[in-house]
Amino acid sequence: EAEVAQSPRYKITEKSQAVAFWCDPISGHATLYWYRQILGQGPELLVQFQDESVVDDSQLPKDRFSAERLKGVDSTLKIQPAELGDSAMYLCASSFHRGNKNIQYFGAGTRLSVL
Amino acid sequence: SQQGEEDPQALSIQEGENATMNCSYKTSINNLQWYRQNSGRGLVHLILIRSNEREKHSGRLRVTLDTSKKSSSLLITASRAADTASYFCARGSNYKLTFGKGTLLTVNP
Numbered sequence: 534e535a536e537v538a539q540s541p542r543y544k545i546t547e548k549s550q551a552v553a554f555w556c557d558p559i560s561g562h563a564t565l566y567w568y569r570q571i572l573g574q575g576p577e578l579l580v581q582f583q584d585e586s587v588v589d590d591s592q593l594p595k596d597r598f599s600a601e602r603l604k605g606v607d608s609t610l611k612i613q614p615a616e617l618g619d620s621a622m623y624l625c626a627s628s629f630h631r632g633n634k635n636i637q638y639f640g641a642g643t644r645l646s647v648l
Numbered sequence: 649s650q651q652g653e654e655d656p657q658a659l660s661i662q663e664g665e666n667a668t669m670n671c672s673y674k675t676s677i678n679n680l681q682w683y684r685q686n687s688g689r690g691l692v693h694l695i696l697i698r699s700n701e702r703e704k705h706s707g708r709l710r711v712t713l714d715t716s717k718k719s720s721s722l723l724i725t726a727s728r729a730a731d732t733a734s735y736f737c738a739r740g741s742n743y744k745l746t747f748g749k750g751t752l753l754t755v756n757p
Contacts (some may be wrong), residue, residue: 575750
């Protein structure tokens with residue numbers, strides 16, 4: 534069964550360092566999402582791509598976070614510089630299309646610890 | 649902001665019992681979805697109910713939706729230890745999902 538791939542699974546970094554997370558969505562899925570999930574909370578959308586275009590990044594802290602999906606397939610989320618409050622699970626999800634009946638398929642996530 | 653709020657925050661039951669979780673939301677929806685998350689893993693889609701539907705079934709899952717009260721409930725019947733997980737409702741509108749804080753369900757063998 535096709536899965537959303539994410540790497541790394543775990544990342545420990547010191548504050549002020551740069552970190553990057555990678556996501557490969559299910560083949561053929563045009564829409565890709567990055568979420569941040571703080572322990573004990575639900576996922577919060579950071580950025581949504583339709584193919585290679587950003588369609589929603591209203592909750593992305595753009596002073597330190599950036600995301601790209603250059604060829605409309607895999608995607609990278611970067612944080613520079615990392616802050617203590619960035620410690621969380623970063624989840625990638627994809628869906629076949631952007632329609633309102635969009636069932637999202639999630640990767641296993643990258644757990645980030647900022648020391 | 650998180651628009652879907654689950655209740656209770658935590659639920660502990662014995663294997664074989666039914667588990668009911670509730671979700672309330674504040675703004676209009678196109679659909680409401682429920683997802684499950686095992687500890688430290690990604691979310692898995694369980695069931696979707698459209699705004700013009702009132703009830704939907706999938707295996708041991710039953711979802712109801714009351715748009716007049718802006719609420720939904722998820723019933724898991726004959727629970728198993730493997731059902732232990734966090735359950736999230738997600739409001740579908742404007743081409744995205746907004747998740748609540750989740751209900752942590754523990755099923756004791």
